[in-house]
Amino acid sequence: MRPKSFFVNGGTGRVLCSIPAFEKYQEEHPDEDFLIICEGGTDFFKGHPTLYGKVYDHWHKNIFRDKLISTDVKTPEPYRVWEYYNQKCNLSQAFDIEINGKGVRELPKPTVKLSKEEQVNGKFIVAEVRQKTNKKKTVVFQPFGRGVQTVGNIITDSSGRSFEFKNVISIMKRLQKKYSVILMSEFAFDFEKEGLRDTVSFPAGNQVPLRGWAGIIKEADLFLGCDSVGQHIAYSVGTPVVSVMGSTFGVNVSYPDHEKVDVLDMGEGLRLYDPIRVCPDEESARVNDGIMAMNDKVEEVIMKSVDKLMNKYYTKPDMDIVLPESYGGPQEGCPTRPPEAPLSAPKQQGMGPIELEAASNGVKIPSLEPSKKGFSQNVKVN
Numbered sequence: 001m002r003p004k005s006f007f008v009n010g011g012t013g014r015v016l017c018s019i020p021a022f023e024k025y026q027e028e029h030p031d032e033d034f035l036i037i038c039e040g041g042t043d044f045f046k047g048h049p050t051l052y053g054k055v056y057d058h059w060h061k062n063i064f065r066d067k068l069i070s071t072d073v074k075t076p077e078p079y080r081v082w083e084y085y086n087q088k089c090n091l092s093q094a095f096d097i098e099i100n101g102k103g104v105r106e107l108p109k110p111t112v113k114l115s116k117e118e119q120v121n122g123k124f125i126v127a128e129v130r131q132k133t134n135k136k137k138t139v140v141f142q143p144f145g146r147g148v149q150t151v152g153n154i155i156t157d158s159s160g161r162s163f164e165f166k167n168v169i170s171i172m173k174r175l176q177k178k179y180s181v182i183l184m185s186e187f188a189f190d191f192e193k194e195g196l197r198d199t200v201s202f203p204a205g206n207q208v209p210l211r212g213w214a215g216i217i218k219e220a221d222l223f224l225g226c227d228s229v230g231q232h233i234a235y236s237v238g239t240p241v242v243s244v245m246g247s248t249f250g251v252n253v254s255y256p257d258h259e260k261v262d263v264l265d266m267g268e269g270l271r272l273y274d275p276i277r278v279c280p281d282e283e284s285a286r287v288n289d290g291i292m293a294m295n296d297k298v299e300e301v302i303m304k305s306v307d308k309l310m311n312k313y314y315t316k317p318d319m320d321i322v323l324p325e326s327y328g329g330p331q332e333g334c335p336t337r338p339p340e341a342p343l344s345a346p347k348q349q350g351m352g353p354i355e356l357e358a359a360s361n362g363v364k365i366p367s368l369e370p371s372k373k374g375f376s377q378n379v380k381v382n
Contacts, residue, residue: 003032005071005097007058009039010052011146012210013229014091016044016236018076021096024099028100035067043211047113074099079277087251087273088369112234113214125208125311126182127321129201135180137314139306140217142184142225142343143168155187156255160247160267160288161273167294169194174303175224176200179310182216184230224306226292227253235261240309244302246273247271247288260313262305266298267291 008018015038022036036045036055045055056063078084078094080348089097089104089280096107114122126138147159155165163171175181182201203216214233217223223234224242231254234241241261243254249271250256250263270286271291294302323329 002070002072003034005035005037005068005073007037007039007073007075009075011040011229012044013232014078015040016110016112016229017078017091017231018095018099019044019048019051019251020092020107020279021076021099023111024096024107025099026050027040028266035071037063037068039184043209044110044112044214046211048111049113058375078279079275084252084280085273085275088248090252090255109238110232112214112233112236114211114218114237118211118215119218120215122217122219124323124327125203125216125319128323129180129182129199131323132199132328133176133180135176136316137178137310138180138182138220138222139175139310140182140223140225140239141168141172141175142223142228143231144169144185144187145226145228146185150187157292158285158289160271160285160291162246162292162295163226167292167299169196169301171188171224171302172196172200174299175306179221182220184213184217184225204320222306222310223301231261232379240313242302242305242309244292246292247274247284249273260309261311264302264305266294276302328329348352 006022008015023032034054036051037058038045038055039058042052042055042057045052048055056067076095076098077233078091078098081089081094081097083089083097083104084094087345092107092110093104096105097103129137130138143163144155145159145161148155148157148162150156155162172181174197176196180198180201182203184204185202186204187267188202188205191202203212205372208216210229210233213230214237217230217234217239218237220239222240223230224244225231225234226244226246227248231243235255235258238260241255243250243261243263245254245263245265248267250265254263255261256263262271267288270287272287274284274288275281301329
């Protein structure tokens, strides 16, 4: 029997959601030399302990003659799975049905292995906005989905998945009362002009890649967003999620049964399923148009959900971050002026040359410090 080559197309969210199904396939076909061909990039397979060696970009040199010609080519399409378009399963489960044919079953989270550099950069970006705002709890906010576009100075999303711009500004103002905010968006705007008082971190301005965003979301305390890639990343790395649905169903594109995910459904009872990748459907597009517009009460519900999950899952960082100079931290490298001469150390009876040298440099040796209560002092090494 010939091995298979699976083509995965679409955005990063789809790639992430395919990972559990491929892990199951490998587990159930341990001797098959199958391949995974990514049409949208291999980034989130990088570092995977067992799958990455099987992954190729579709433009890889000579991949057809060297690899594909001796395999059966398959293109799993989860949106064409009956259980998916009838709201019986989520995206990962639909991939599993297409790839493994075992029906709807429970799956593990996607395995995402971040490098040390990706994790450290995430820590620095989160620490920077915390220090600049003096707010220790951090929310990553992704208000816009893949279908968003700018027309003149108007941001719009005909797919009905993104927050309305006026709600984006209002929710960010609400968030800033308690939290530091990192905006996950390709679109920049004048934060000060829109009345946002505190610093807003905007990593996209520095071309942070999606794996870099995974490091940021992992380090943040909560993710708030729409139906887009950020919620899948947050779920994968274990960050609490508040996900706001509009034209899409939470059971399909999110994780409403997971304890750290709160799905808020703007479209319940109003939306019409859009059979994307099955056939075009003008009626559903018209019915779902504007479905994400919110009033004050809806925004208050979102904030209550954010506060609830933050209060339940927030943990204090396990270490204090000293930012490098590139993030606004203290100057690195050689000083620009010579240091001031140290004060001469007071002469104390019984001090030898080592103790005198230490005292000259302002270093205290614990054993020389008298104990006030007759007990040895506990010395903490930071």
